[in-house]
Amino acid sequence: MAESHSQVIGEPGSTKRVDEPVRYDDEEVIWQGSPSQLVNxxxxxxxxxxxxxxxxxxxxxxxxxxxxxxxxxxxxxxxxxxxxxxxxxxxxxxxxxSTRYERTVITRNKIKEAKGITSIFRRELFCEISDITDFKSPPAGLLGIFGLSTLVIETHDDDQPIISIRAIPDRDALIKLLLPVWRKAKMDRKGYFAE
The missing domain is CATH 1.10.287 (Helix Hairpins)
Structure with a gap:
């Protein structure tokens, strides 16, 4: 089986409830991972x-x-x-x-993409969860044979209009994990900016 480094930290239904108000300093990691070497x-x-x-x-x-x-x-x-x-x-x-040092970390408020082999060439990009506009699930192609797929996240962020989380083992579980957090962050942001 293909080796992909991903870790779900906050499962849906865990002790931390999604309907709790989003704190903008809450940086609890809910998912982190890197693509499988099968992309190469x-x-x-x-x-x-x-x-x-x-x-x-x-x-x-x-x-x-x-x-x-x-x-x-x-x-x-x-x-x-x-x-x-x-x-x-x-x-x-x-x-x-390049694949080994590509890492995506998702917290309750942000998505952080880090790419680059050394600290000189390392690039870290951040996107607010509430800036997400859509989730896309492109066909897995050959990666599907190994049980891997890609999640494409579209955002309003200027630095990261498209976030591609490549070659991960369980895309649907990640979407189910992100949707409630994203909806809650959007609702809280609308309420915050409406006042």
Whole structure:
């Protein structure tokens, strides 16, 4: 089964009731997770094929095809194949680390998306729960074979008009968890700004 790092902290029907008034300082985490590495399956397959082809080409070249050519061309071919292998490994490593360090945390008031491998390149975006306009459930495609799906959240937020929570194991449970919190936050915000 696919490994996806997600954790439901506040289940519907837990001790914390959803109909309690929303406090704007309430940062209780209700869900957090990161996508499964299966989102990189296409990248791994592509670079695996390229690596296999490059290694096979190097094997053929060294087995005798390159004898009739000069030493200069022999070095160029070997460096090109070695460069391709290094680039393939770095591309797979970059895809792995990018997914590994992508994290979404949902509290009772905010959604925080953090992406980036190091603190220099790390980007954290925040969106208020009450700014959510709609939830979309796109078809899972190949991820559905592994029991994973994506949740797309549309918002009024300028920084995050679309929040995509990719390759999570139970999208419907997350929607059921978010809907009451979202409705309550919207009602409280309307009441707060109406006064």
């Amino acid at each position: 399956l296409g990248t791994y397959i592509f670079w695996g094929i390229i690596t296999f082809a490059a290694a096979f080409g190097l094997l053929l070249w060294n087995s005798g095809i390159g004898r009739s050519y000069g030493d200069a061309l022999d070095q160029v071919i070997e460096y090109a194949i070695a460069g391709t292998l290094v680039f393939a490994i770095l591309s797979c490593l970059m895809a792995y680390l």
